[in-house]
Amino acid sequence: MQLQWLNYHHLLYFWMVAREGSIAAAGRELLVAEPTISGQVKELERFFGEKLFVRSGRRLVLTEMGKVVFDYAGDIFSLGRQMLDTVRQRPTDRPLRLSVGVTDAMPKLVARRLLAPAMHGPPRVELTCHEDTLDKLLVDLSTFRLDLVLSDAPVGGGVKLKSHSHLLGESGVSFFAAPALARRLQGKFPASIADADLLLPTEETALRRALDQWFRSRSLRPRVVASIEDSALLKTFGQAGLGVFPAPTVVEKEVCRQYQVKMVGRTSEVRERFYAVTVDRKLRHPAVVAICDGAKGAFHVAPAATPPR
Incomplete structure (x- = not known):
């Protein structure tokens, strides 16, 4: 069975866009150009084979599948922070x-x-x-x-x-x-x-x-x-x-x-x-x-x- 590897940079950009409500706002927070973020989100959608956003006026709104991915992404980044905290607790100078x-x-x-x-x-x-x-x-x-x-x-x-x-x-x-x-x-x-x-x-x-x-x-x-x-x-x-x-x-x-x-x-x-x-x-x-x-x-x-x- 071939393993599929999730690109966590793509996931982070998607998560920030979903949280901020627009690519422009996510770009300001991440200090990344808008075309880069847009391209990464499209790559994630191609990877999943699902649309994650639909446009409503000037805002991007999560699809039902987008809402599912957003919830998982929040948990993934929370677990990543817990891992960092655990590593930092190891004895060190x-x-x-x-x-x-x-x-x-x-x-x-x-x-x-x-x-x-x-x-x-x-x-x-x-x-x-x-x-x-x-x-x-x-x-x-x-x-x-x-x-x-x-x-x-x-x-x-x-x-x-x-x-x-x-x-x-x-x-x-x-x-x-x-x-x-x-x-x-x-x-x-x-x-x-x-x-x-x-x-x-x-x-x-x-x-x-x-x-x-x-x-x-x-x-x-x-x-x-x-x-x-x-x-x-x-x-x-x-x-x-x-x-x-x-x-x-x-x-x-x-x-x-x-x-x-x-x-x-x-x-x-x-x-x-x-x-x-x-x-x-x-x-x-x-x-x-x-x-x-x-x-x-x-x-x-x-x-x-x-x-x-």
Whole structure:
């Protein structure tokens, strides 16, 4: 019996086109010219003797057989990643590579705390961190450029990527201000910030939506003077005295120390959650396992309170 060998380059190009919805989008992700991708997909169709796509307007839509091949391709590339993870766990003089994506809205002090267990080995780890939006990081995760994405929100159901969001922990929210501003806001919290200038994350973040709902429930109408995507930049604005800003209570001490600010008040009614997003449900990379295991003891949170006068 003659063996038939599947060309996995053809399969990868097909899988990317199916996931991205067009040859042009797949080309941008793979950094490959469109004619090359188109030719590889046609070669795969000839190999199978089946049409895998039909055109619908400007988009390519999977045929029924295309859907079957797409599902198998996802499993094949997932197994390939598991194989790489297994090989990397073999004893070696080289450090274990760990590539992590951190979303813009993810508090960097929380990310540092979550990543610490991986850095304290064994095994010895060489860490690479990338910061971007969740959508862009998920693309790199799906093509195995990243081992893990740290996010303040789980992956939504509408995302095509086969992924799993592992809840690492949650925290209440504290509010901070530069010392001079904090002194002026001393009083019963949260009424003390009712007329304050606020620095908040942007509206598409989970924390901003939760805060807006909490303000409404408390009949608070603070002035939002800036919406800032990057969590570190948000704290830098607060450090400069430009307004009151929120951060997870779990890193309250670190925020006060690093940015020389004072805590104005805290609430447990607003919860910020943190997730590890991976391709596979079962965690195999030893550094990723260490991060998830270490998170279990990293979220001891103080009860809601107003700071002493």
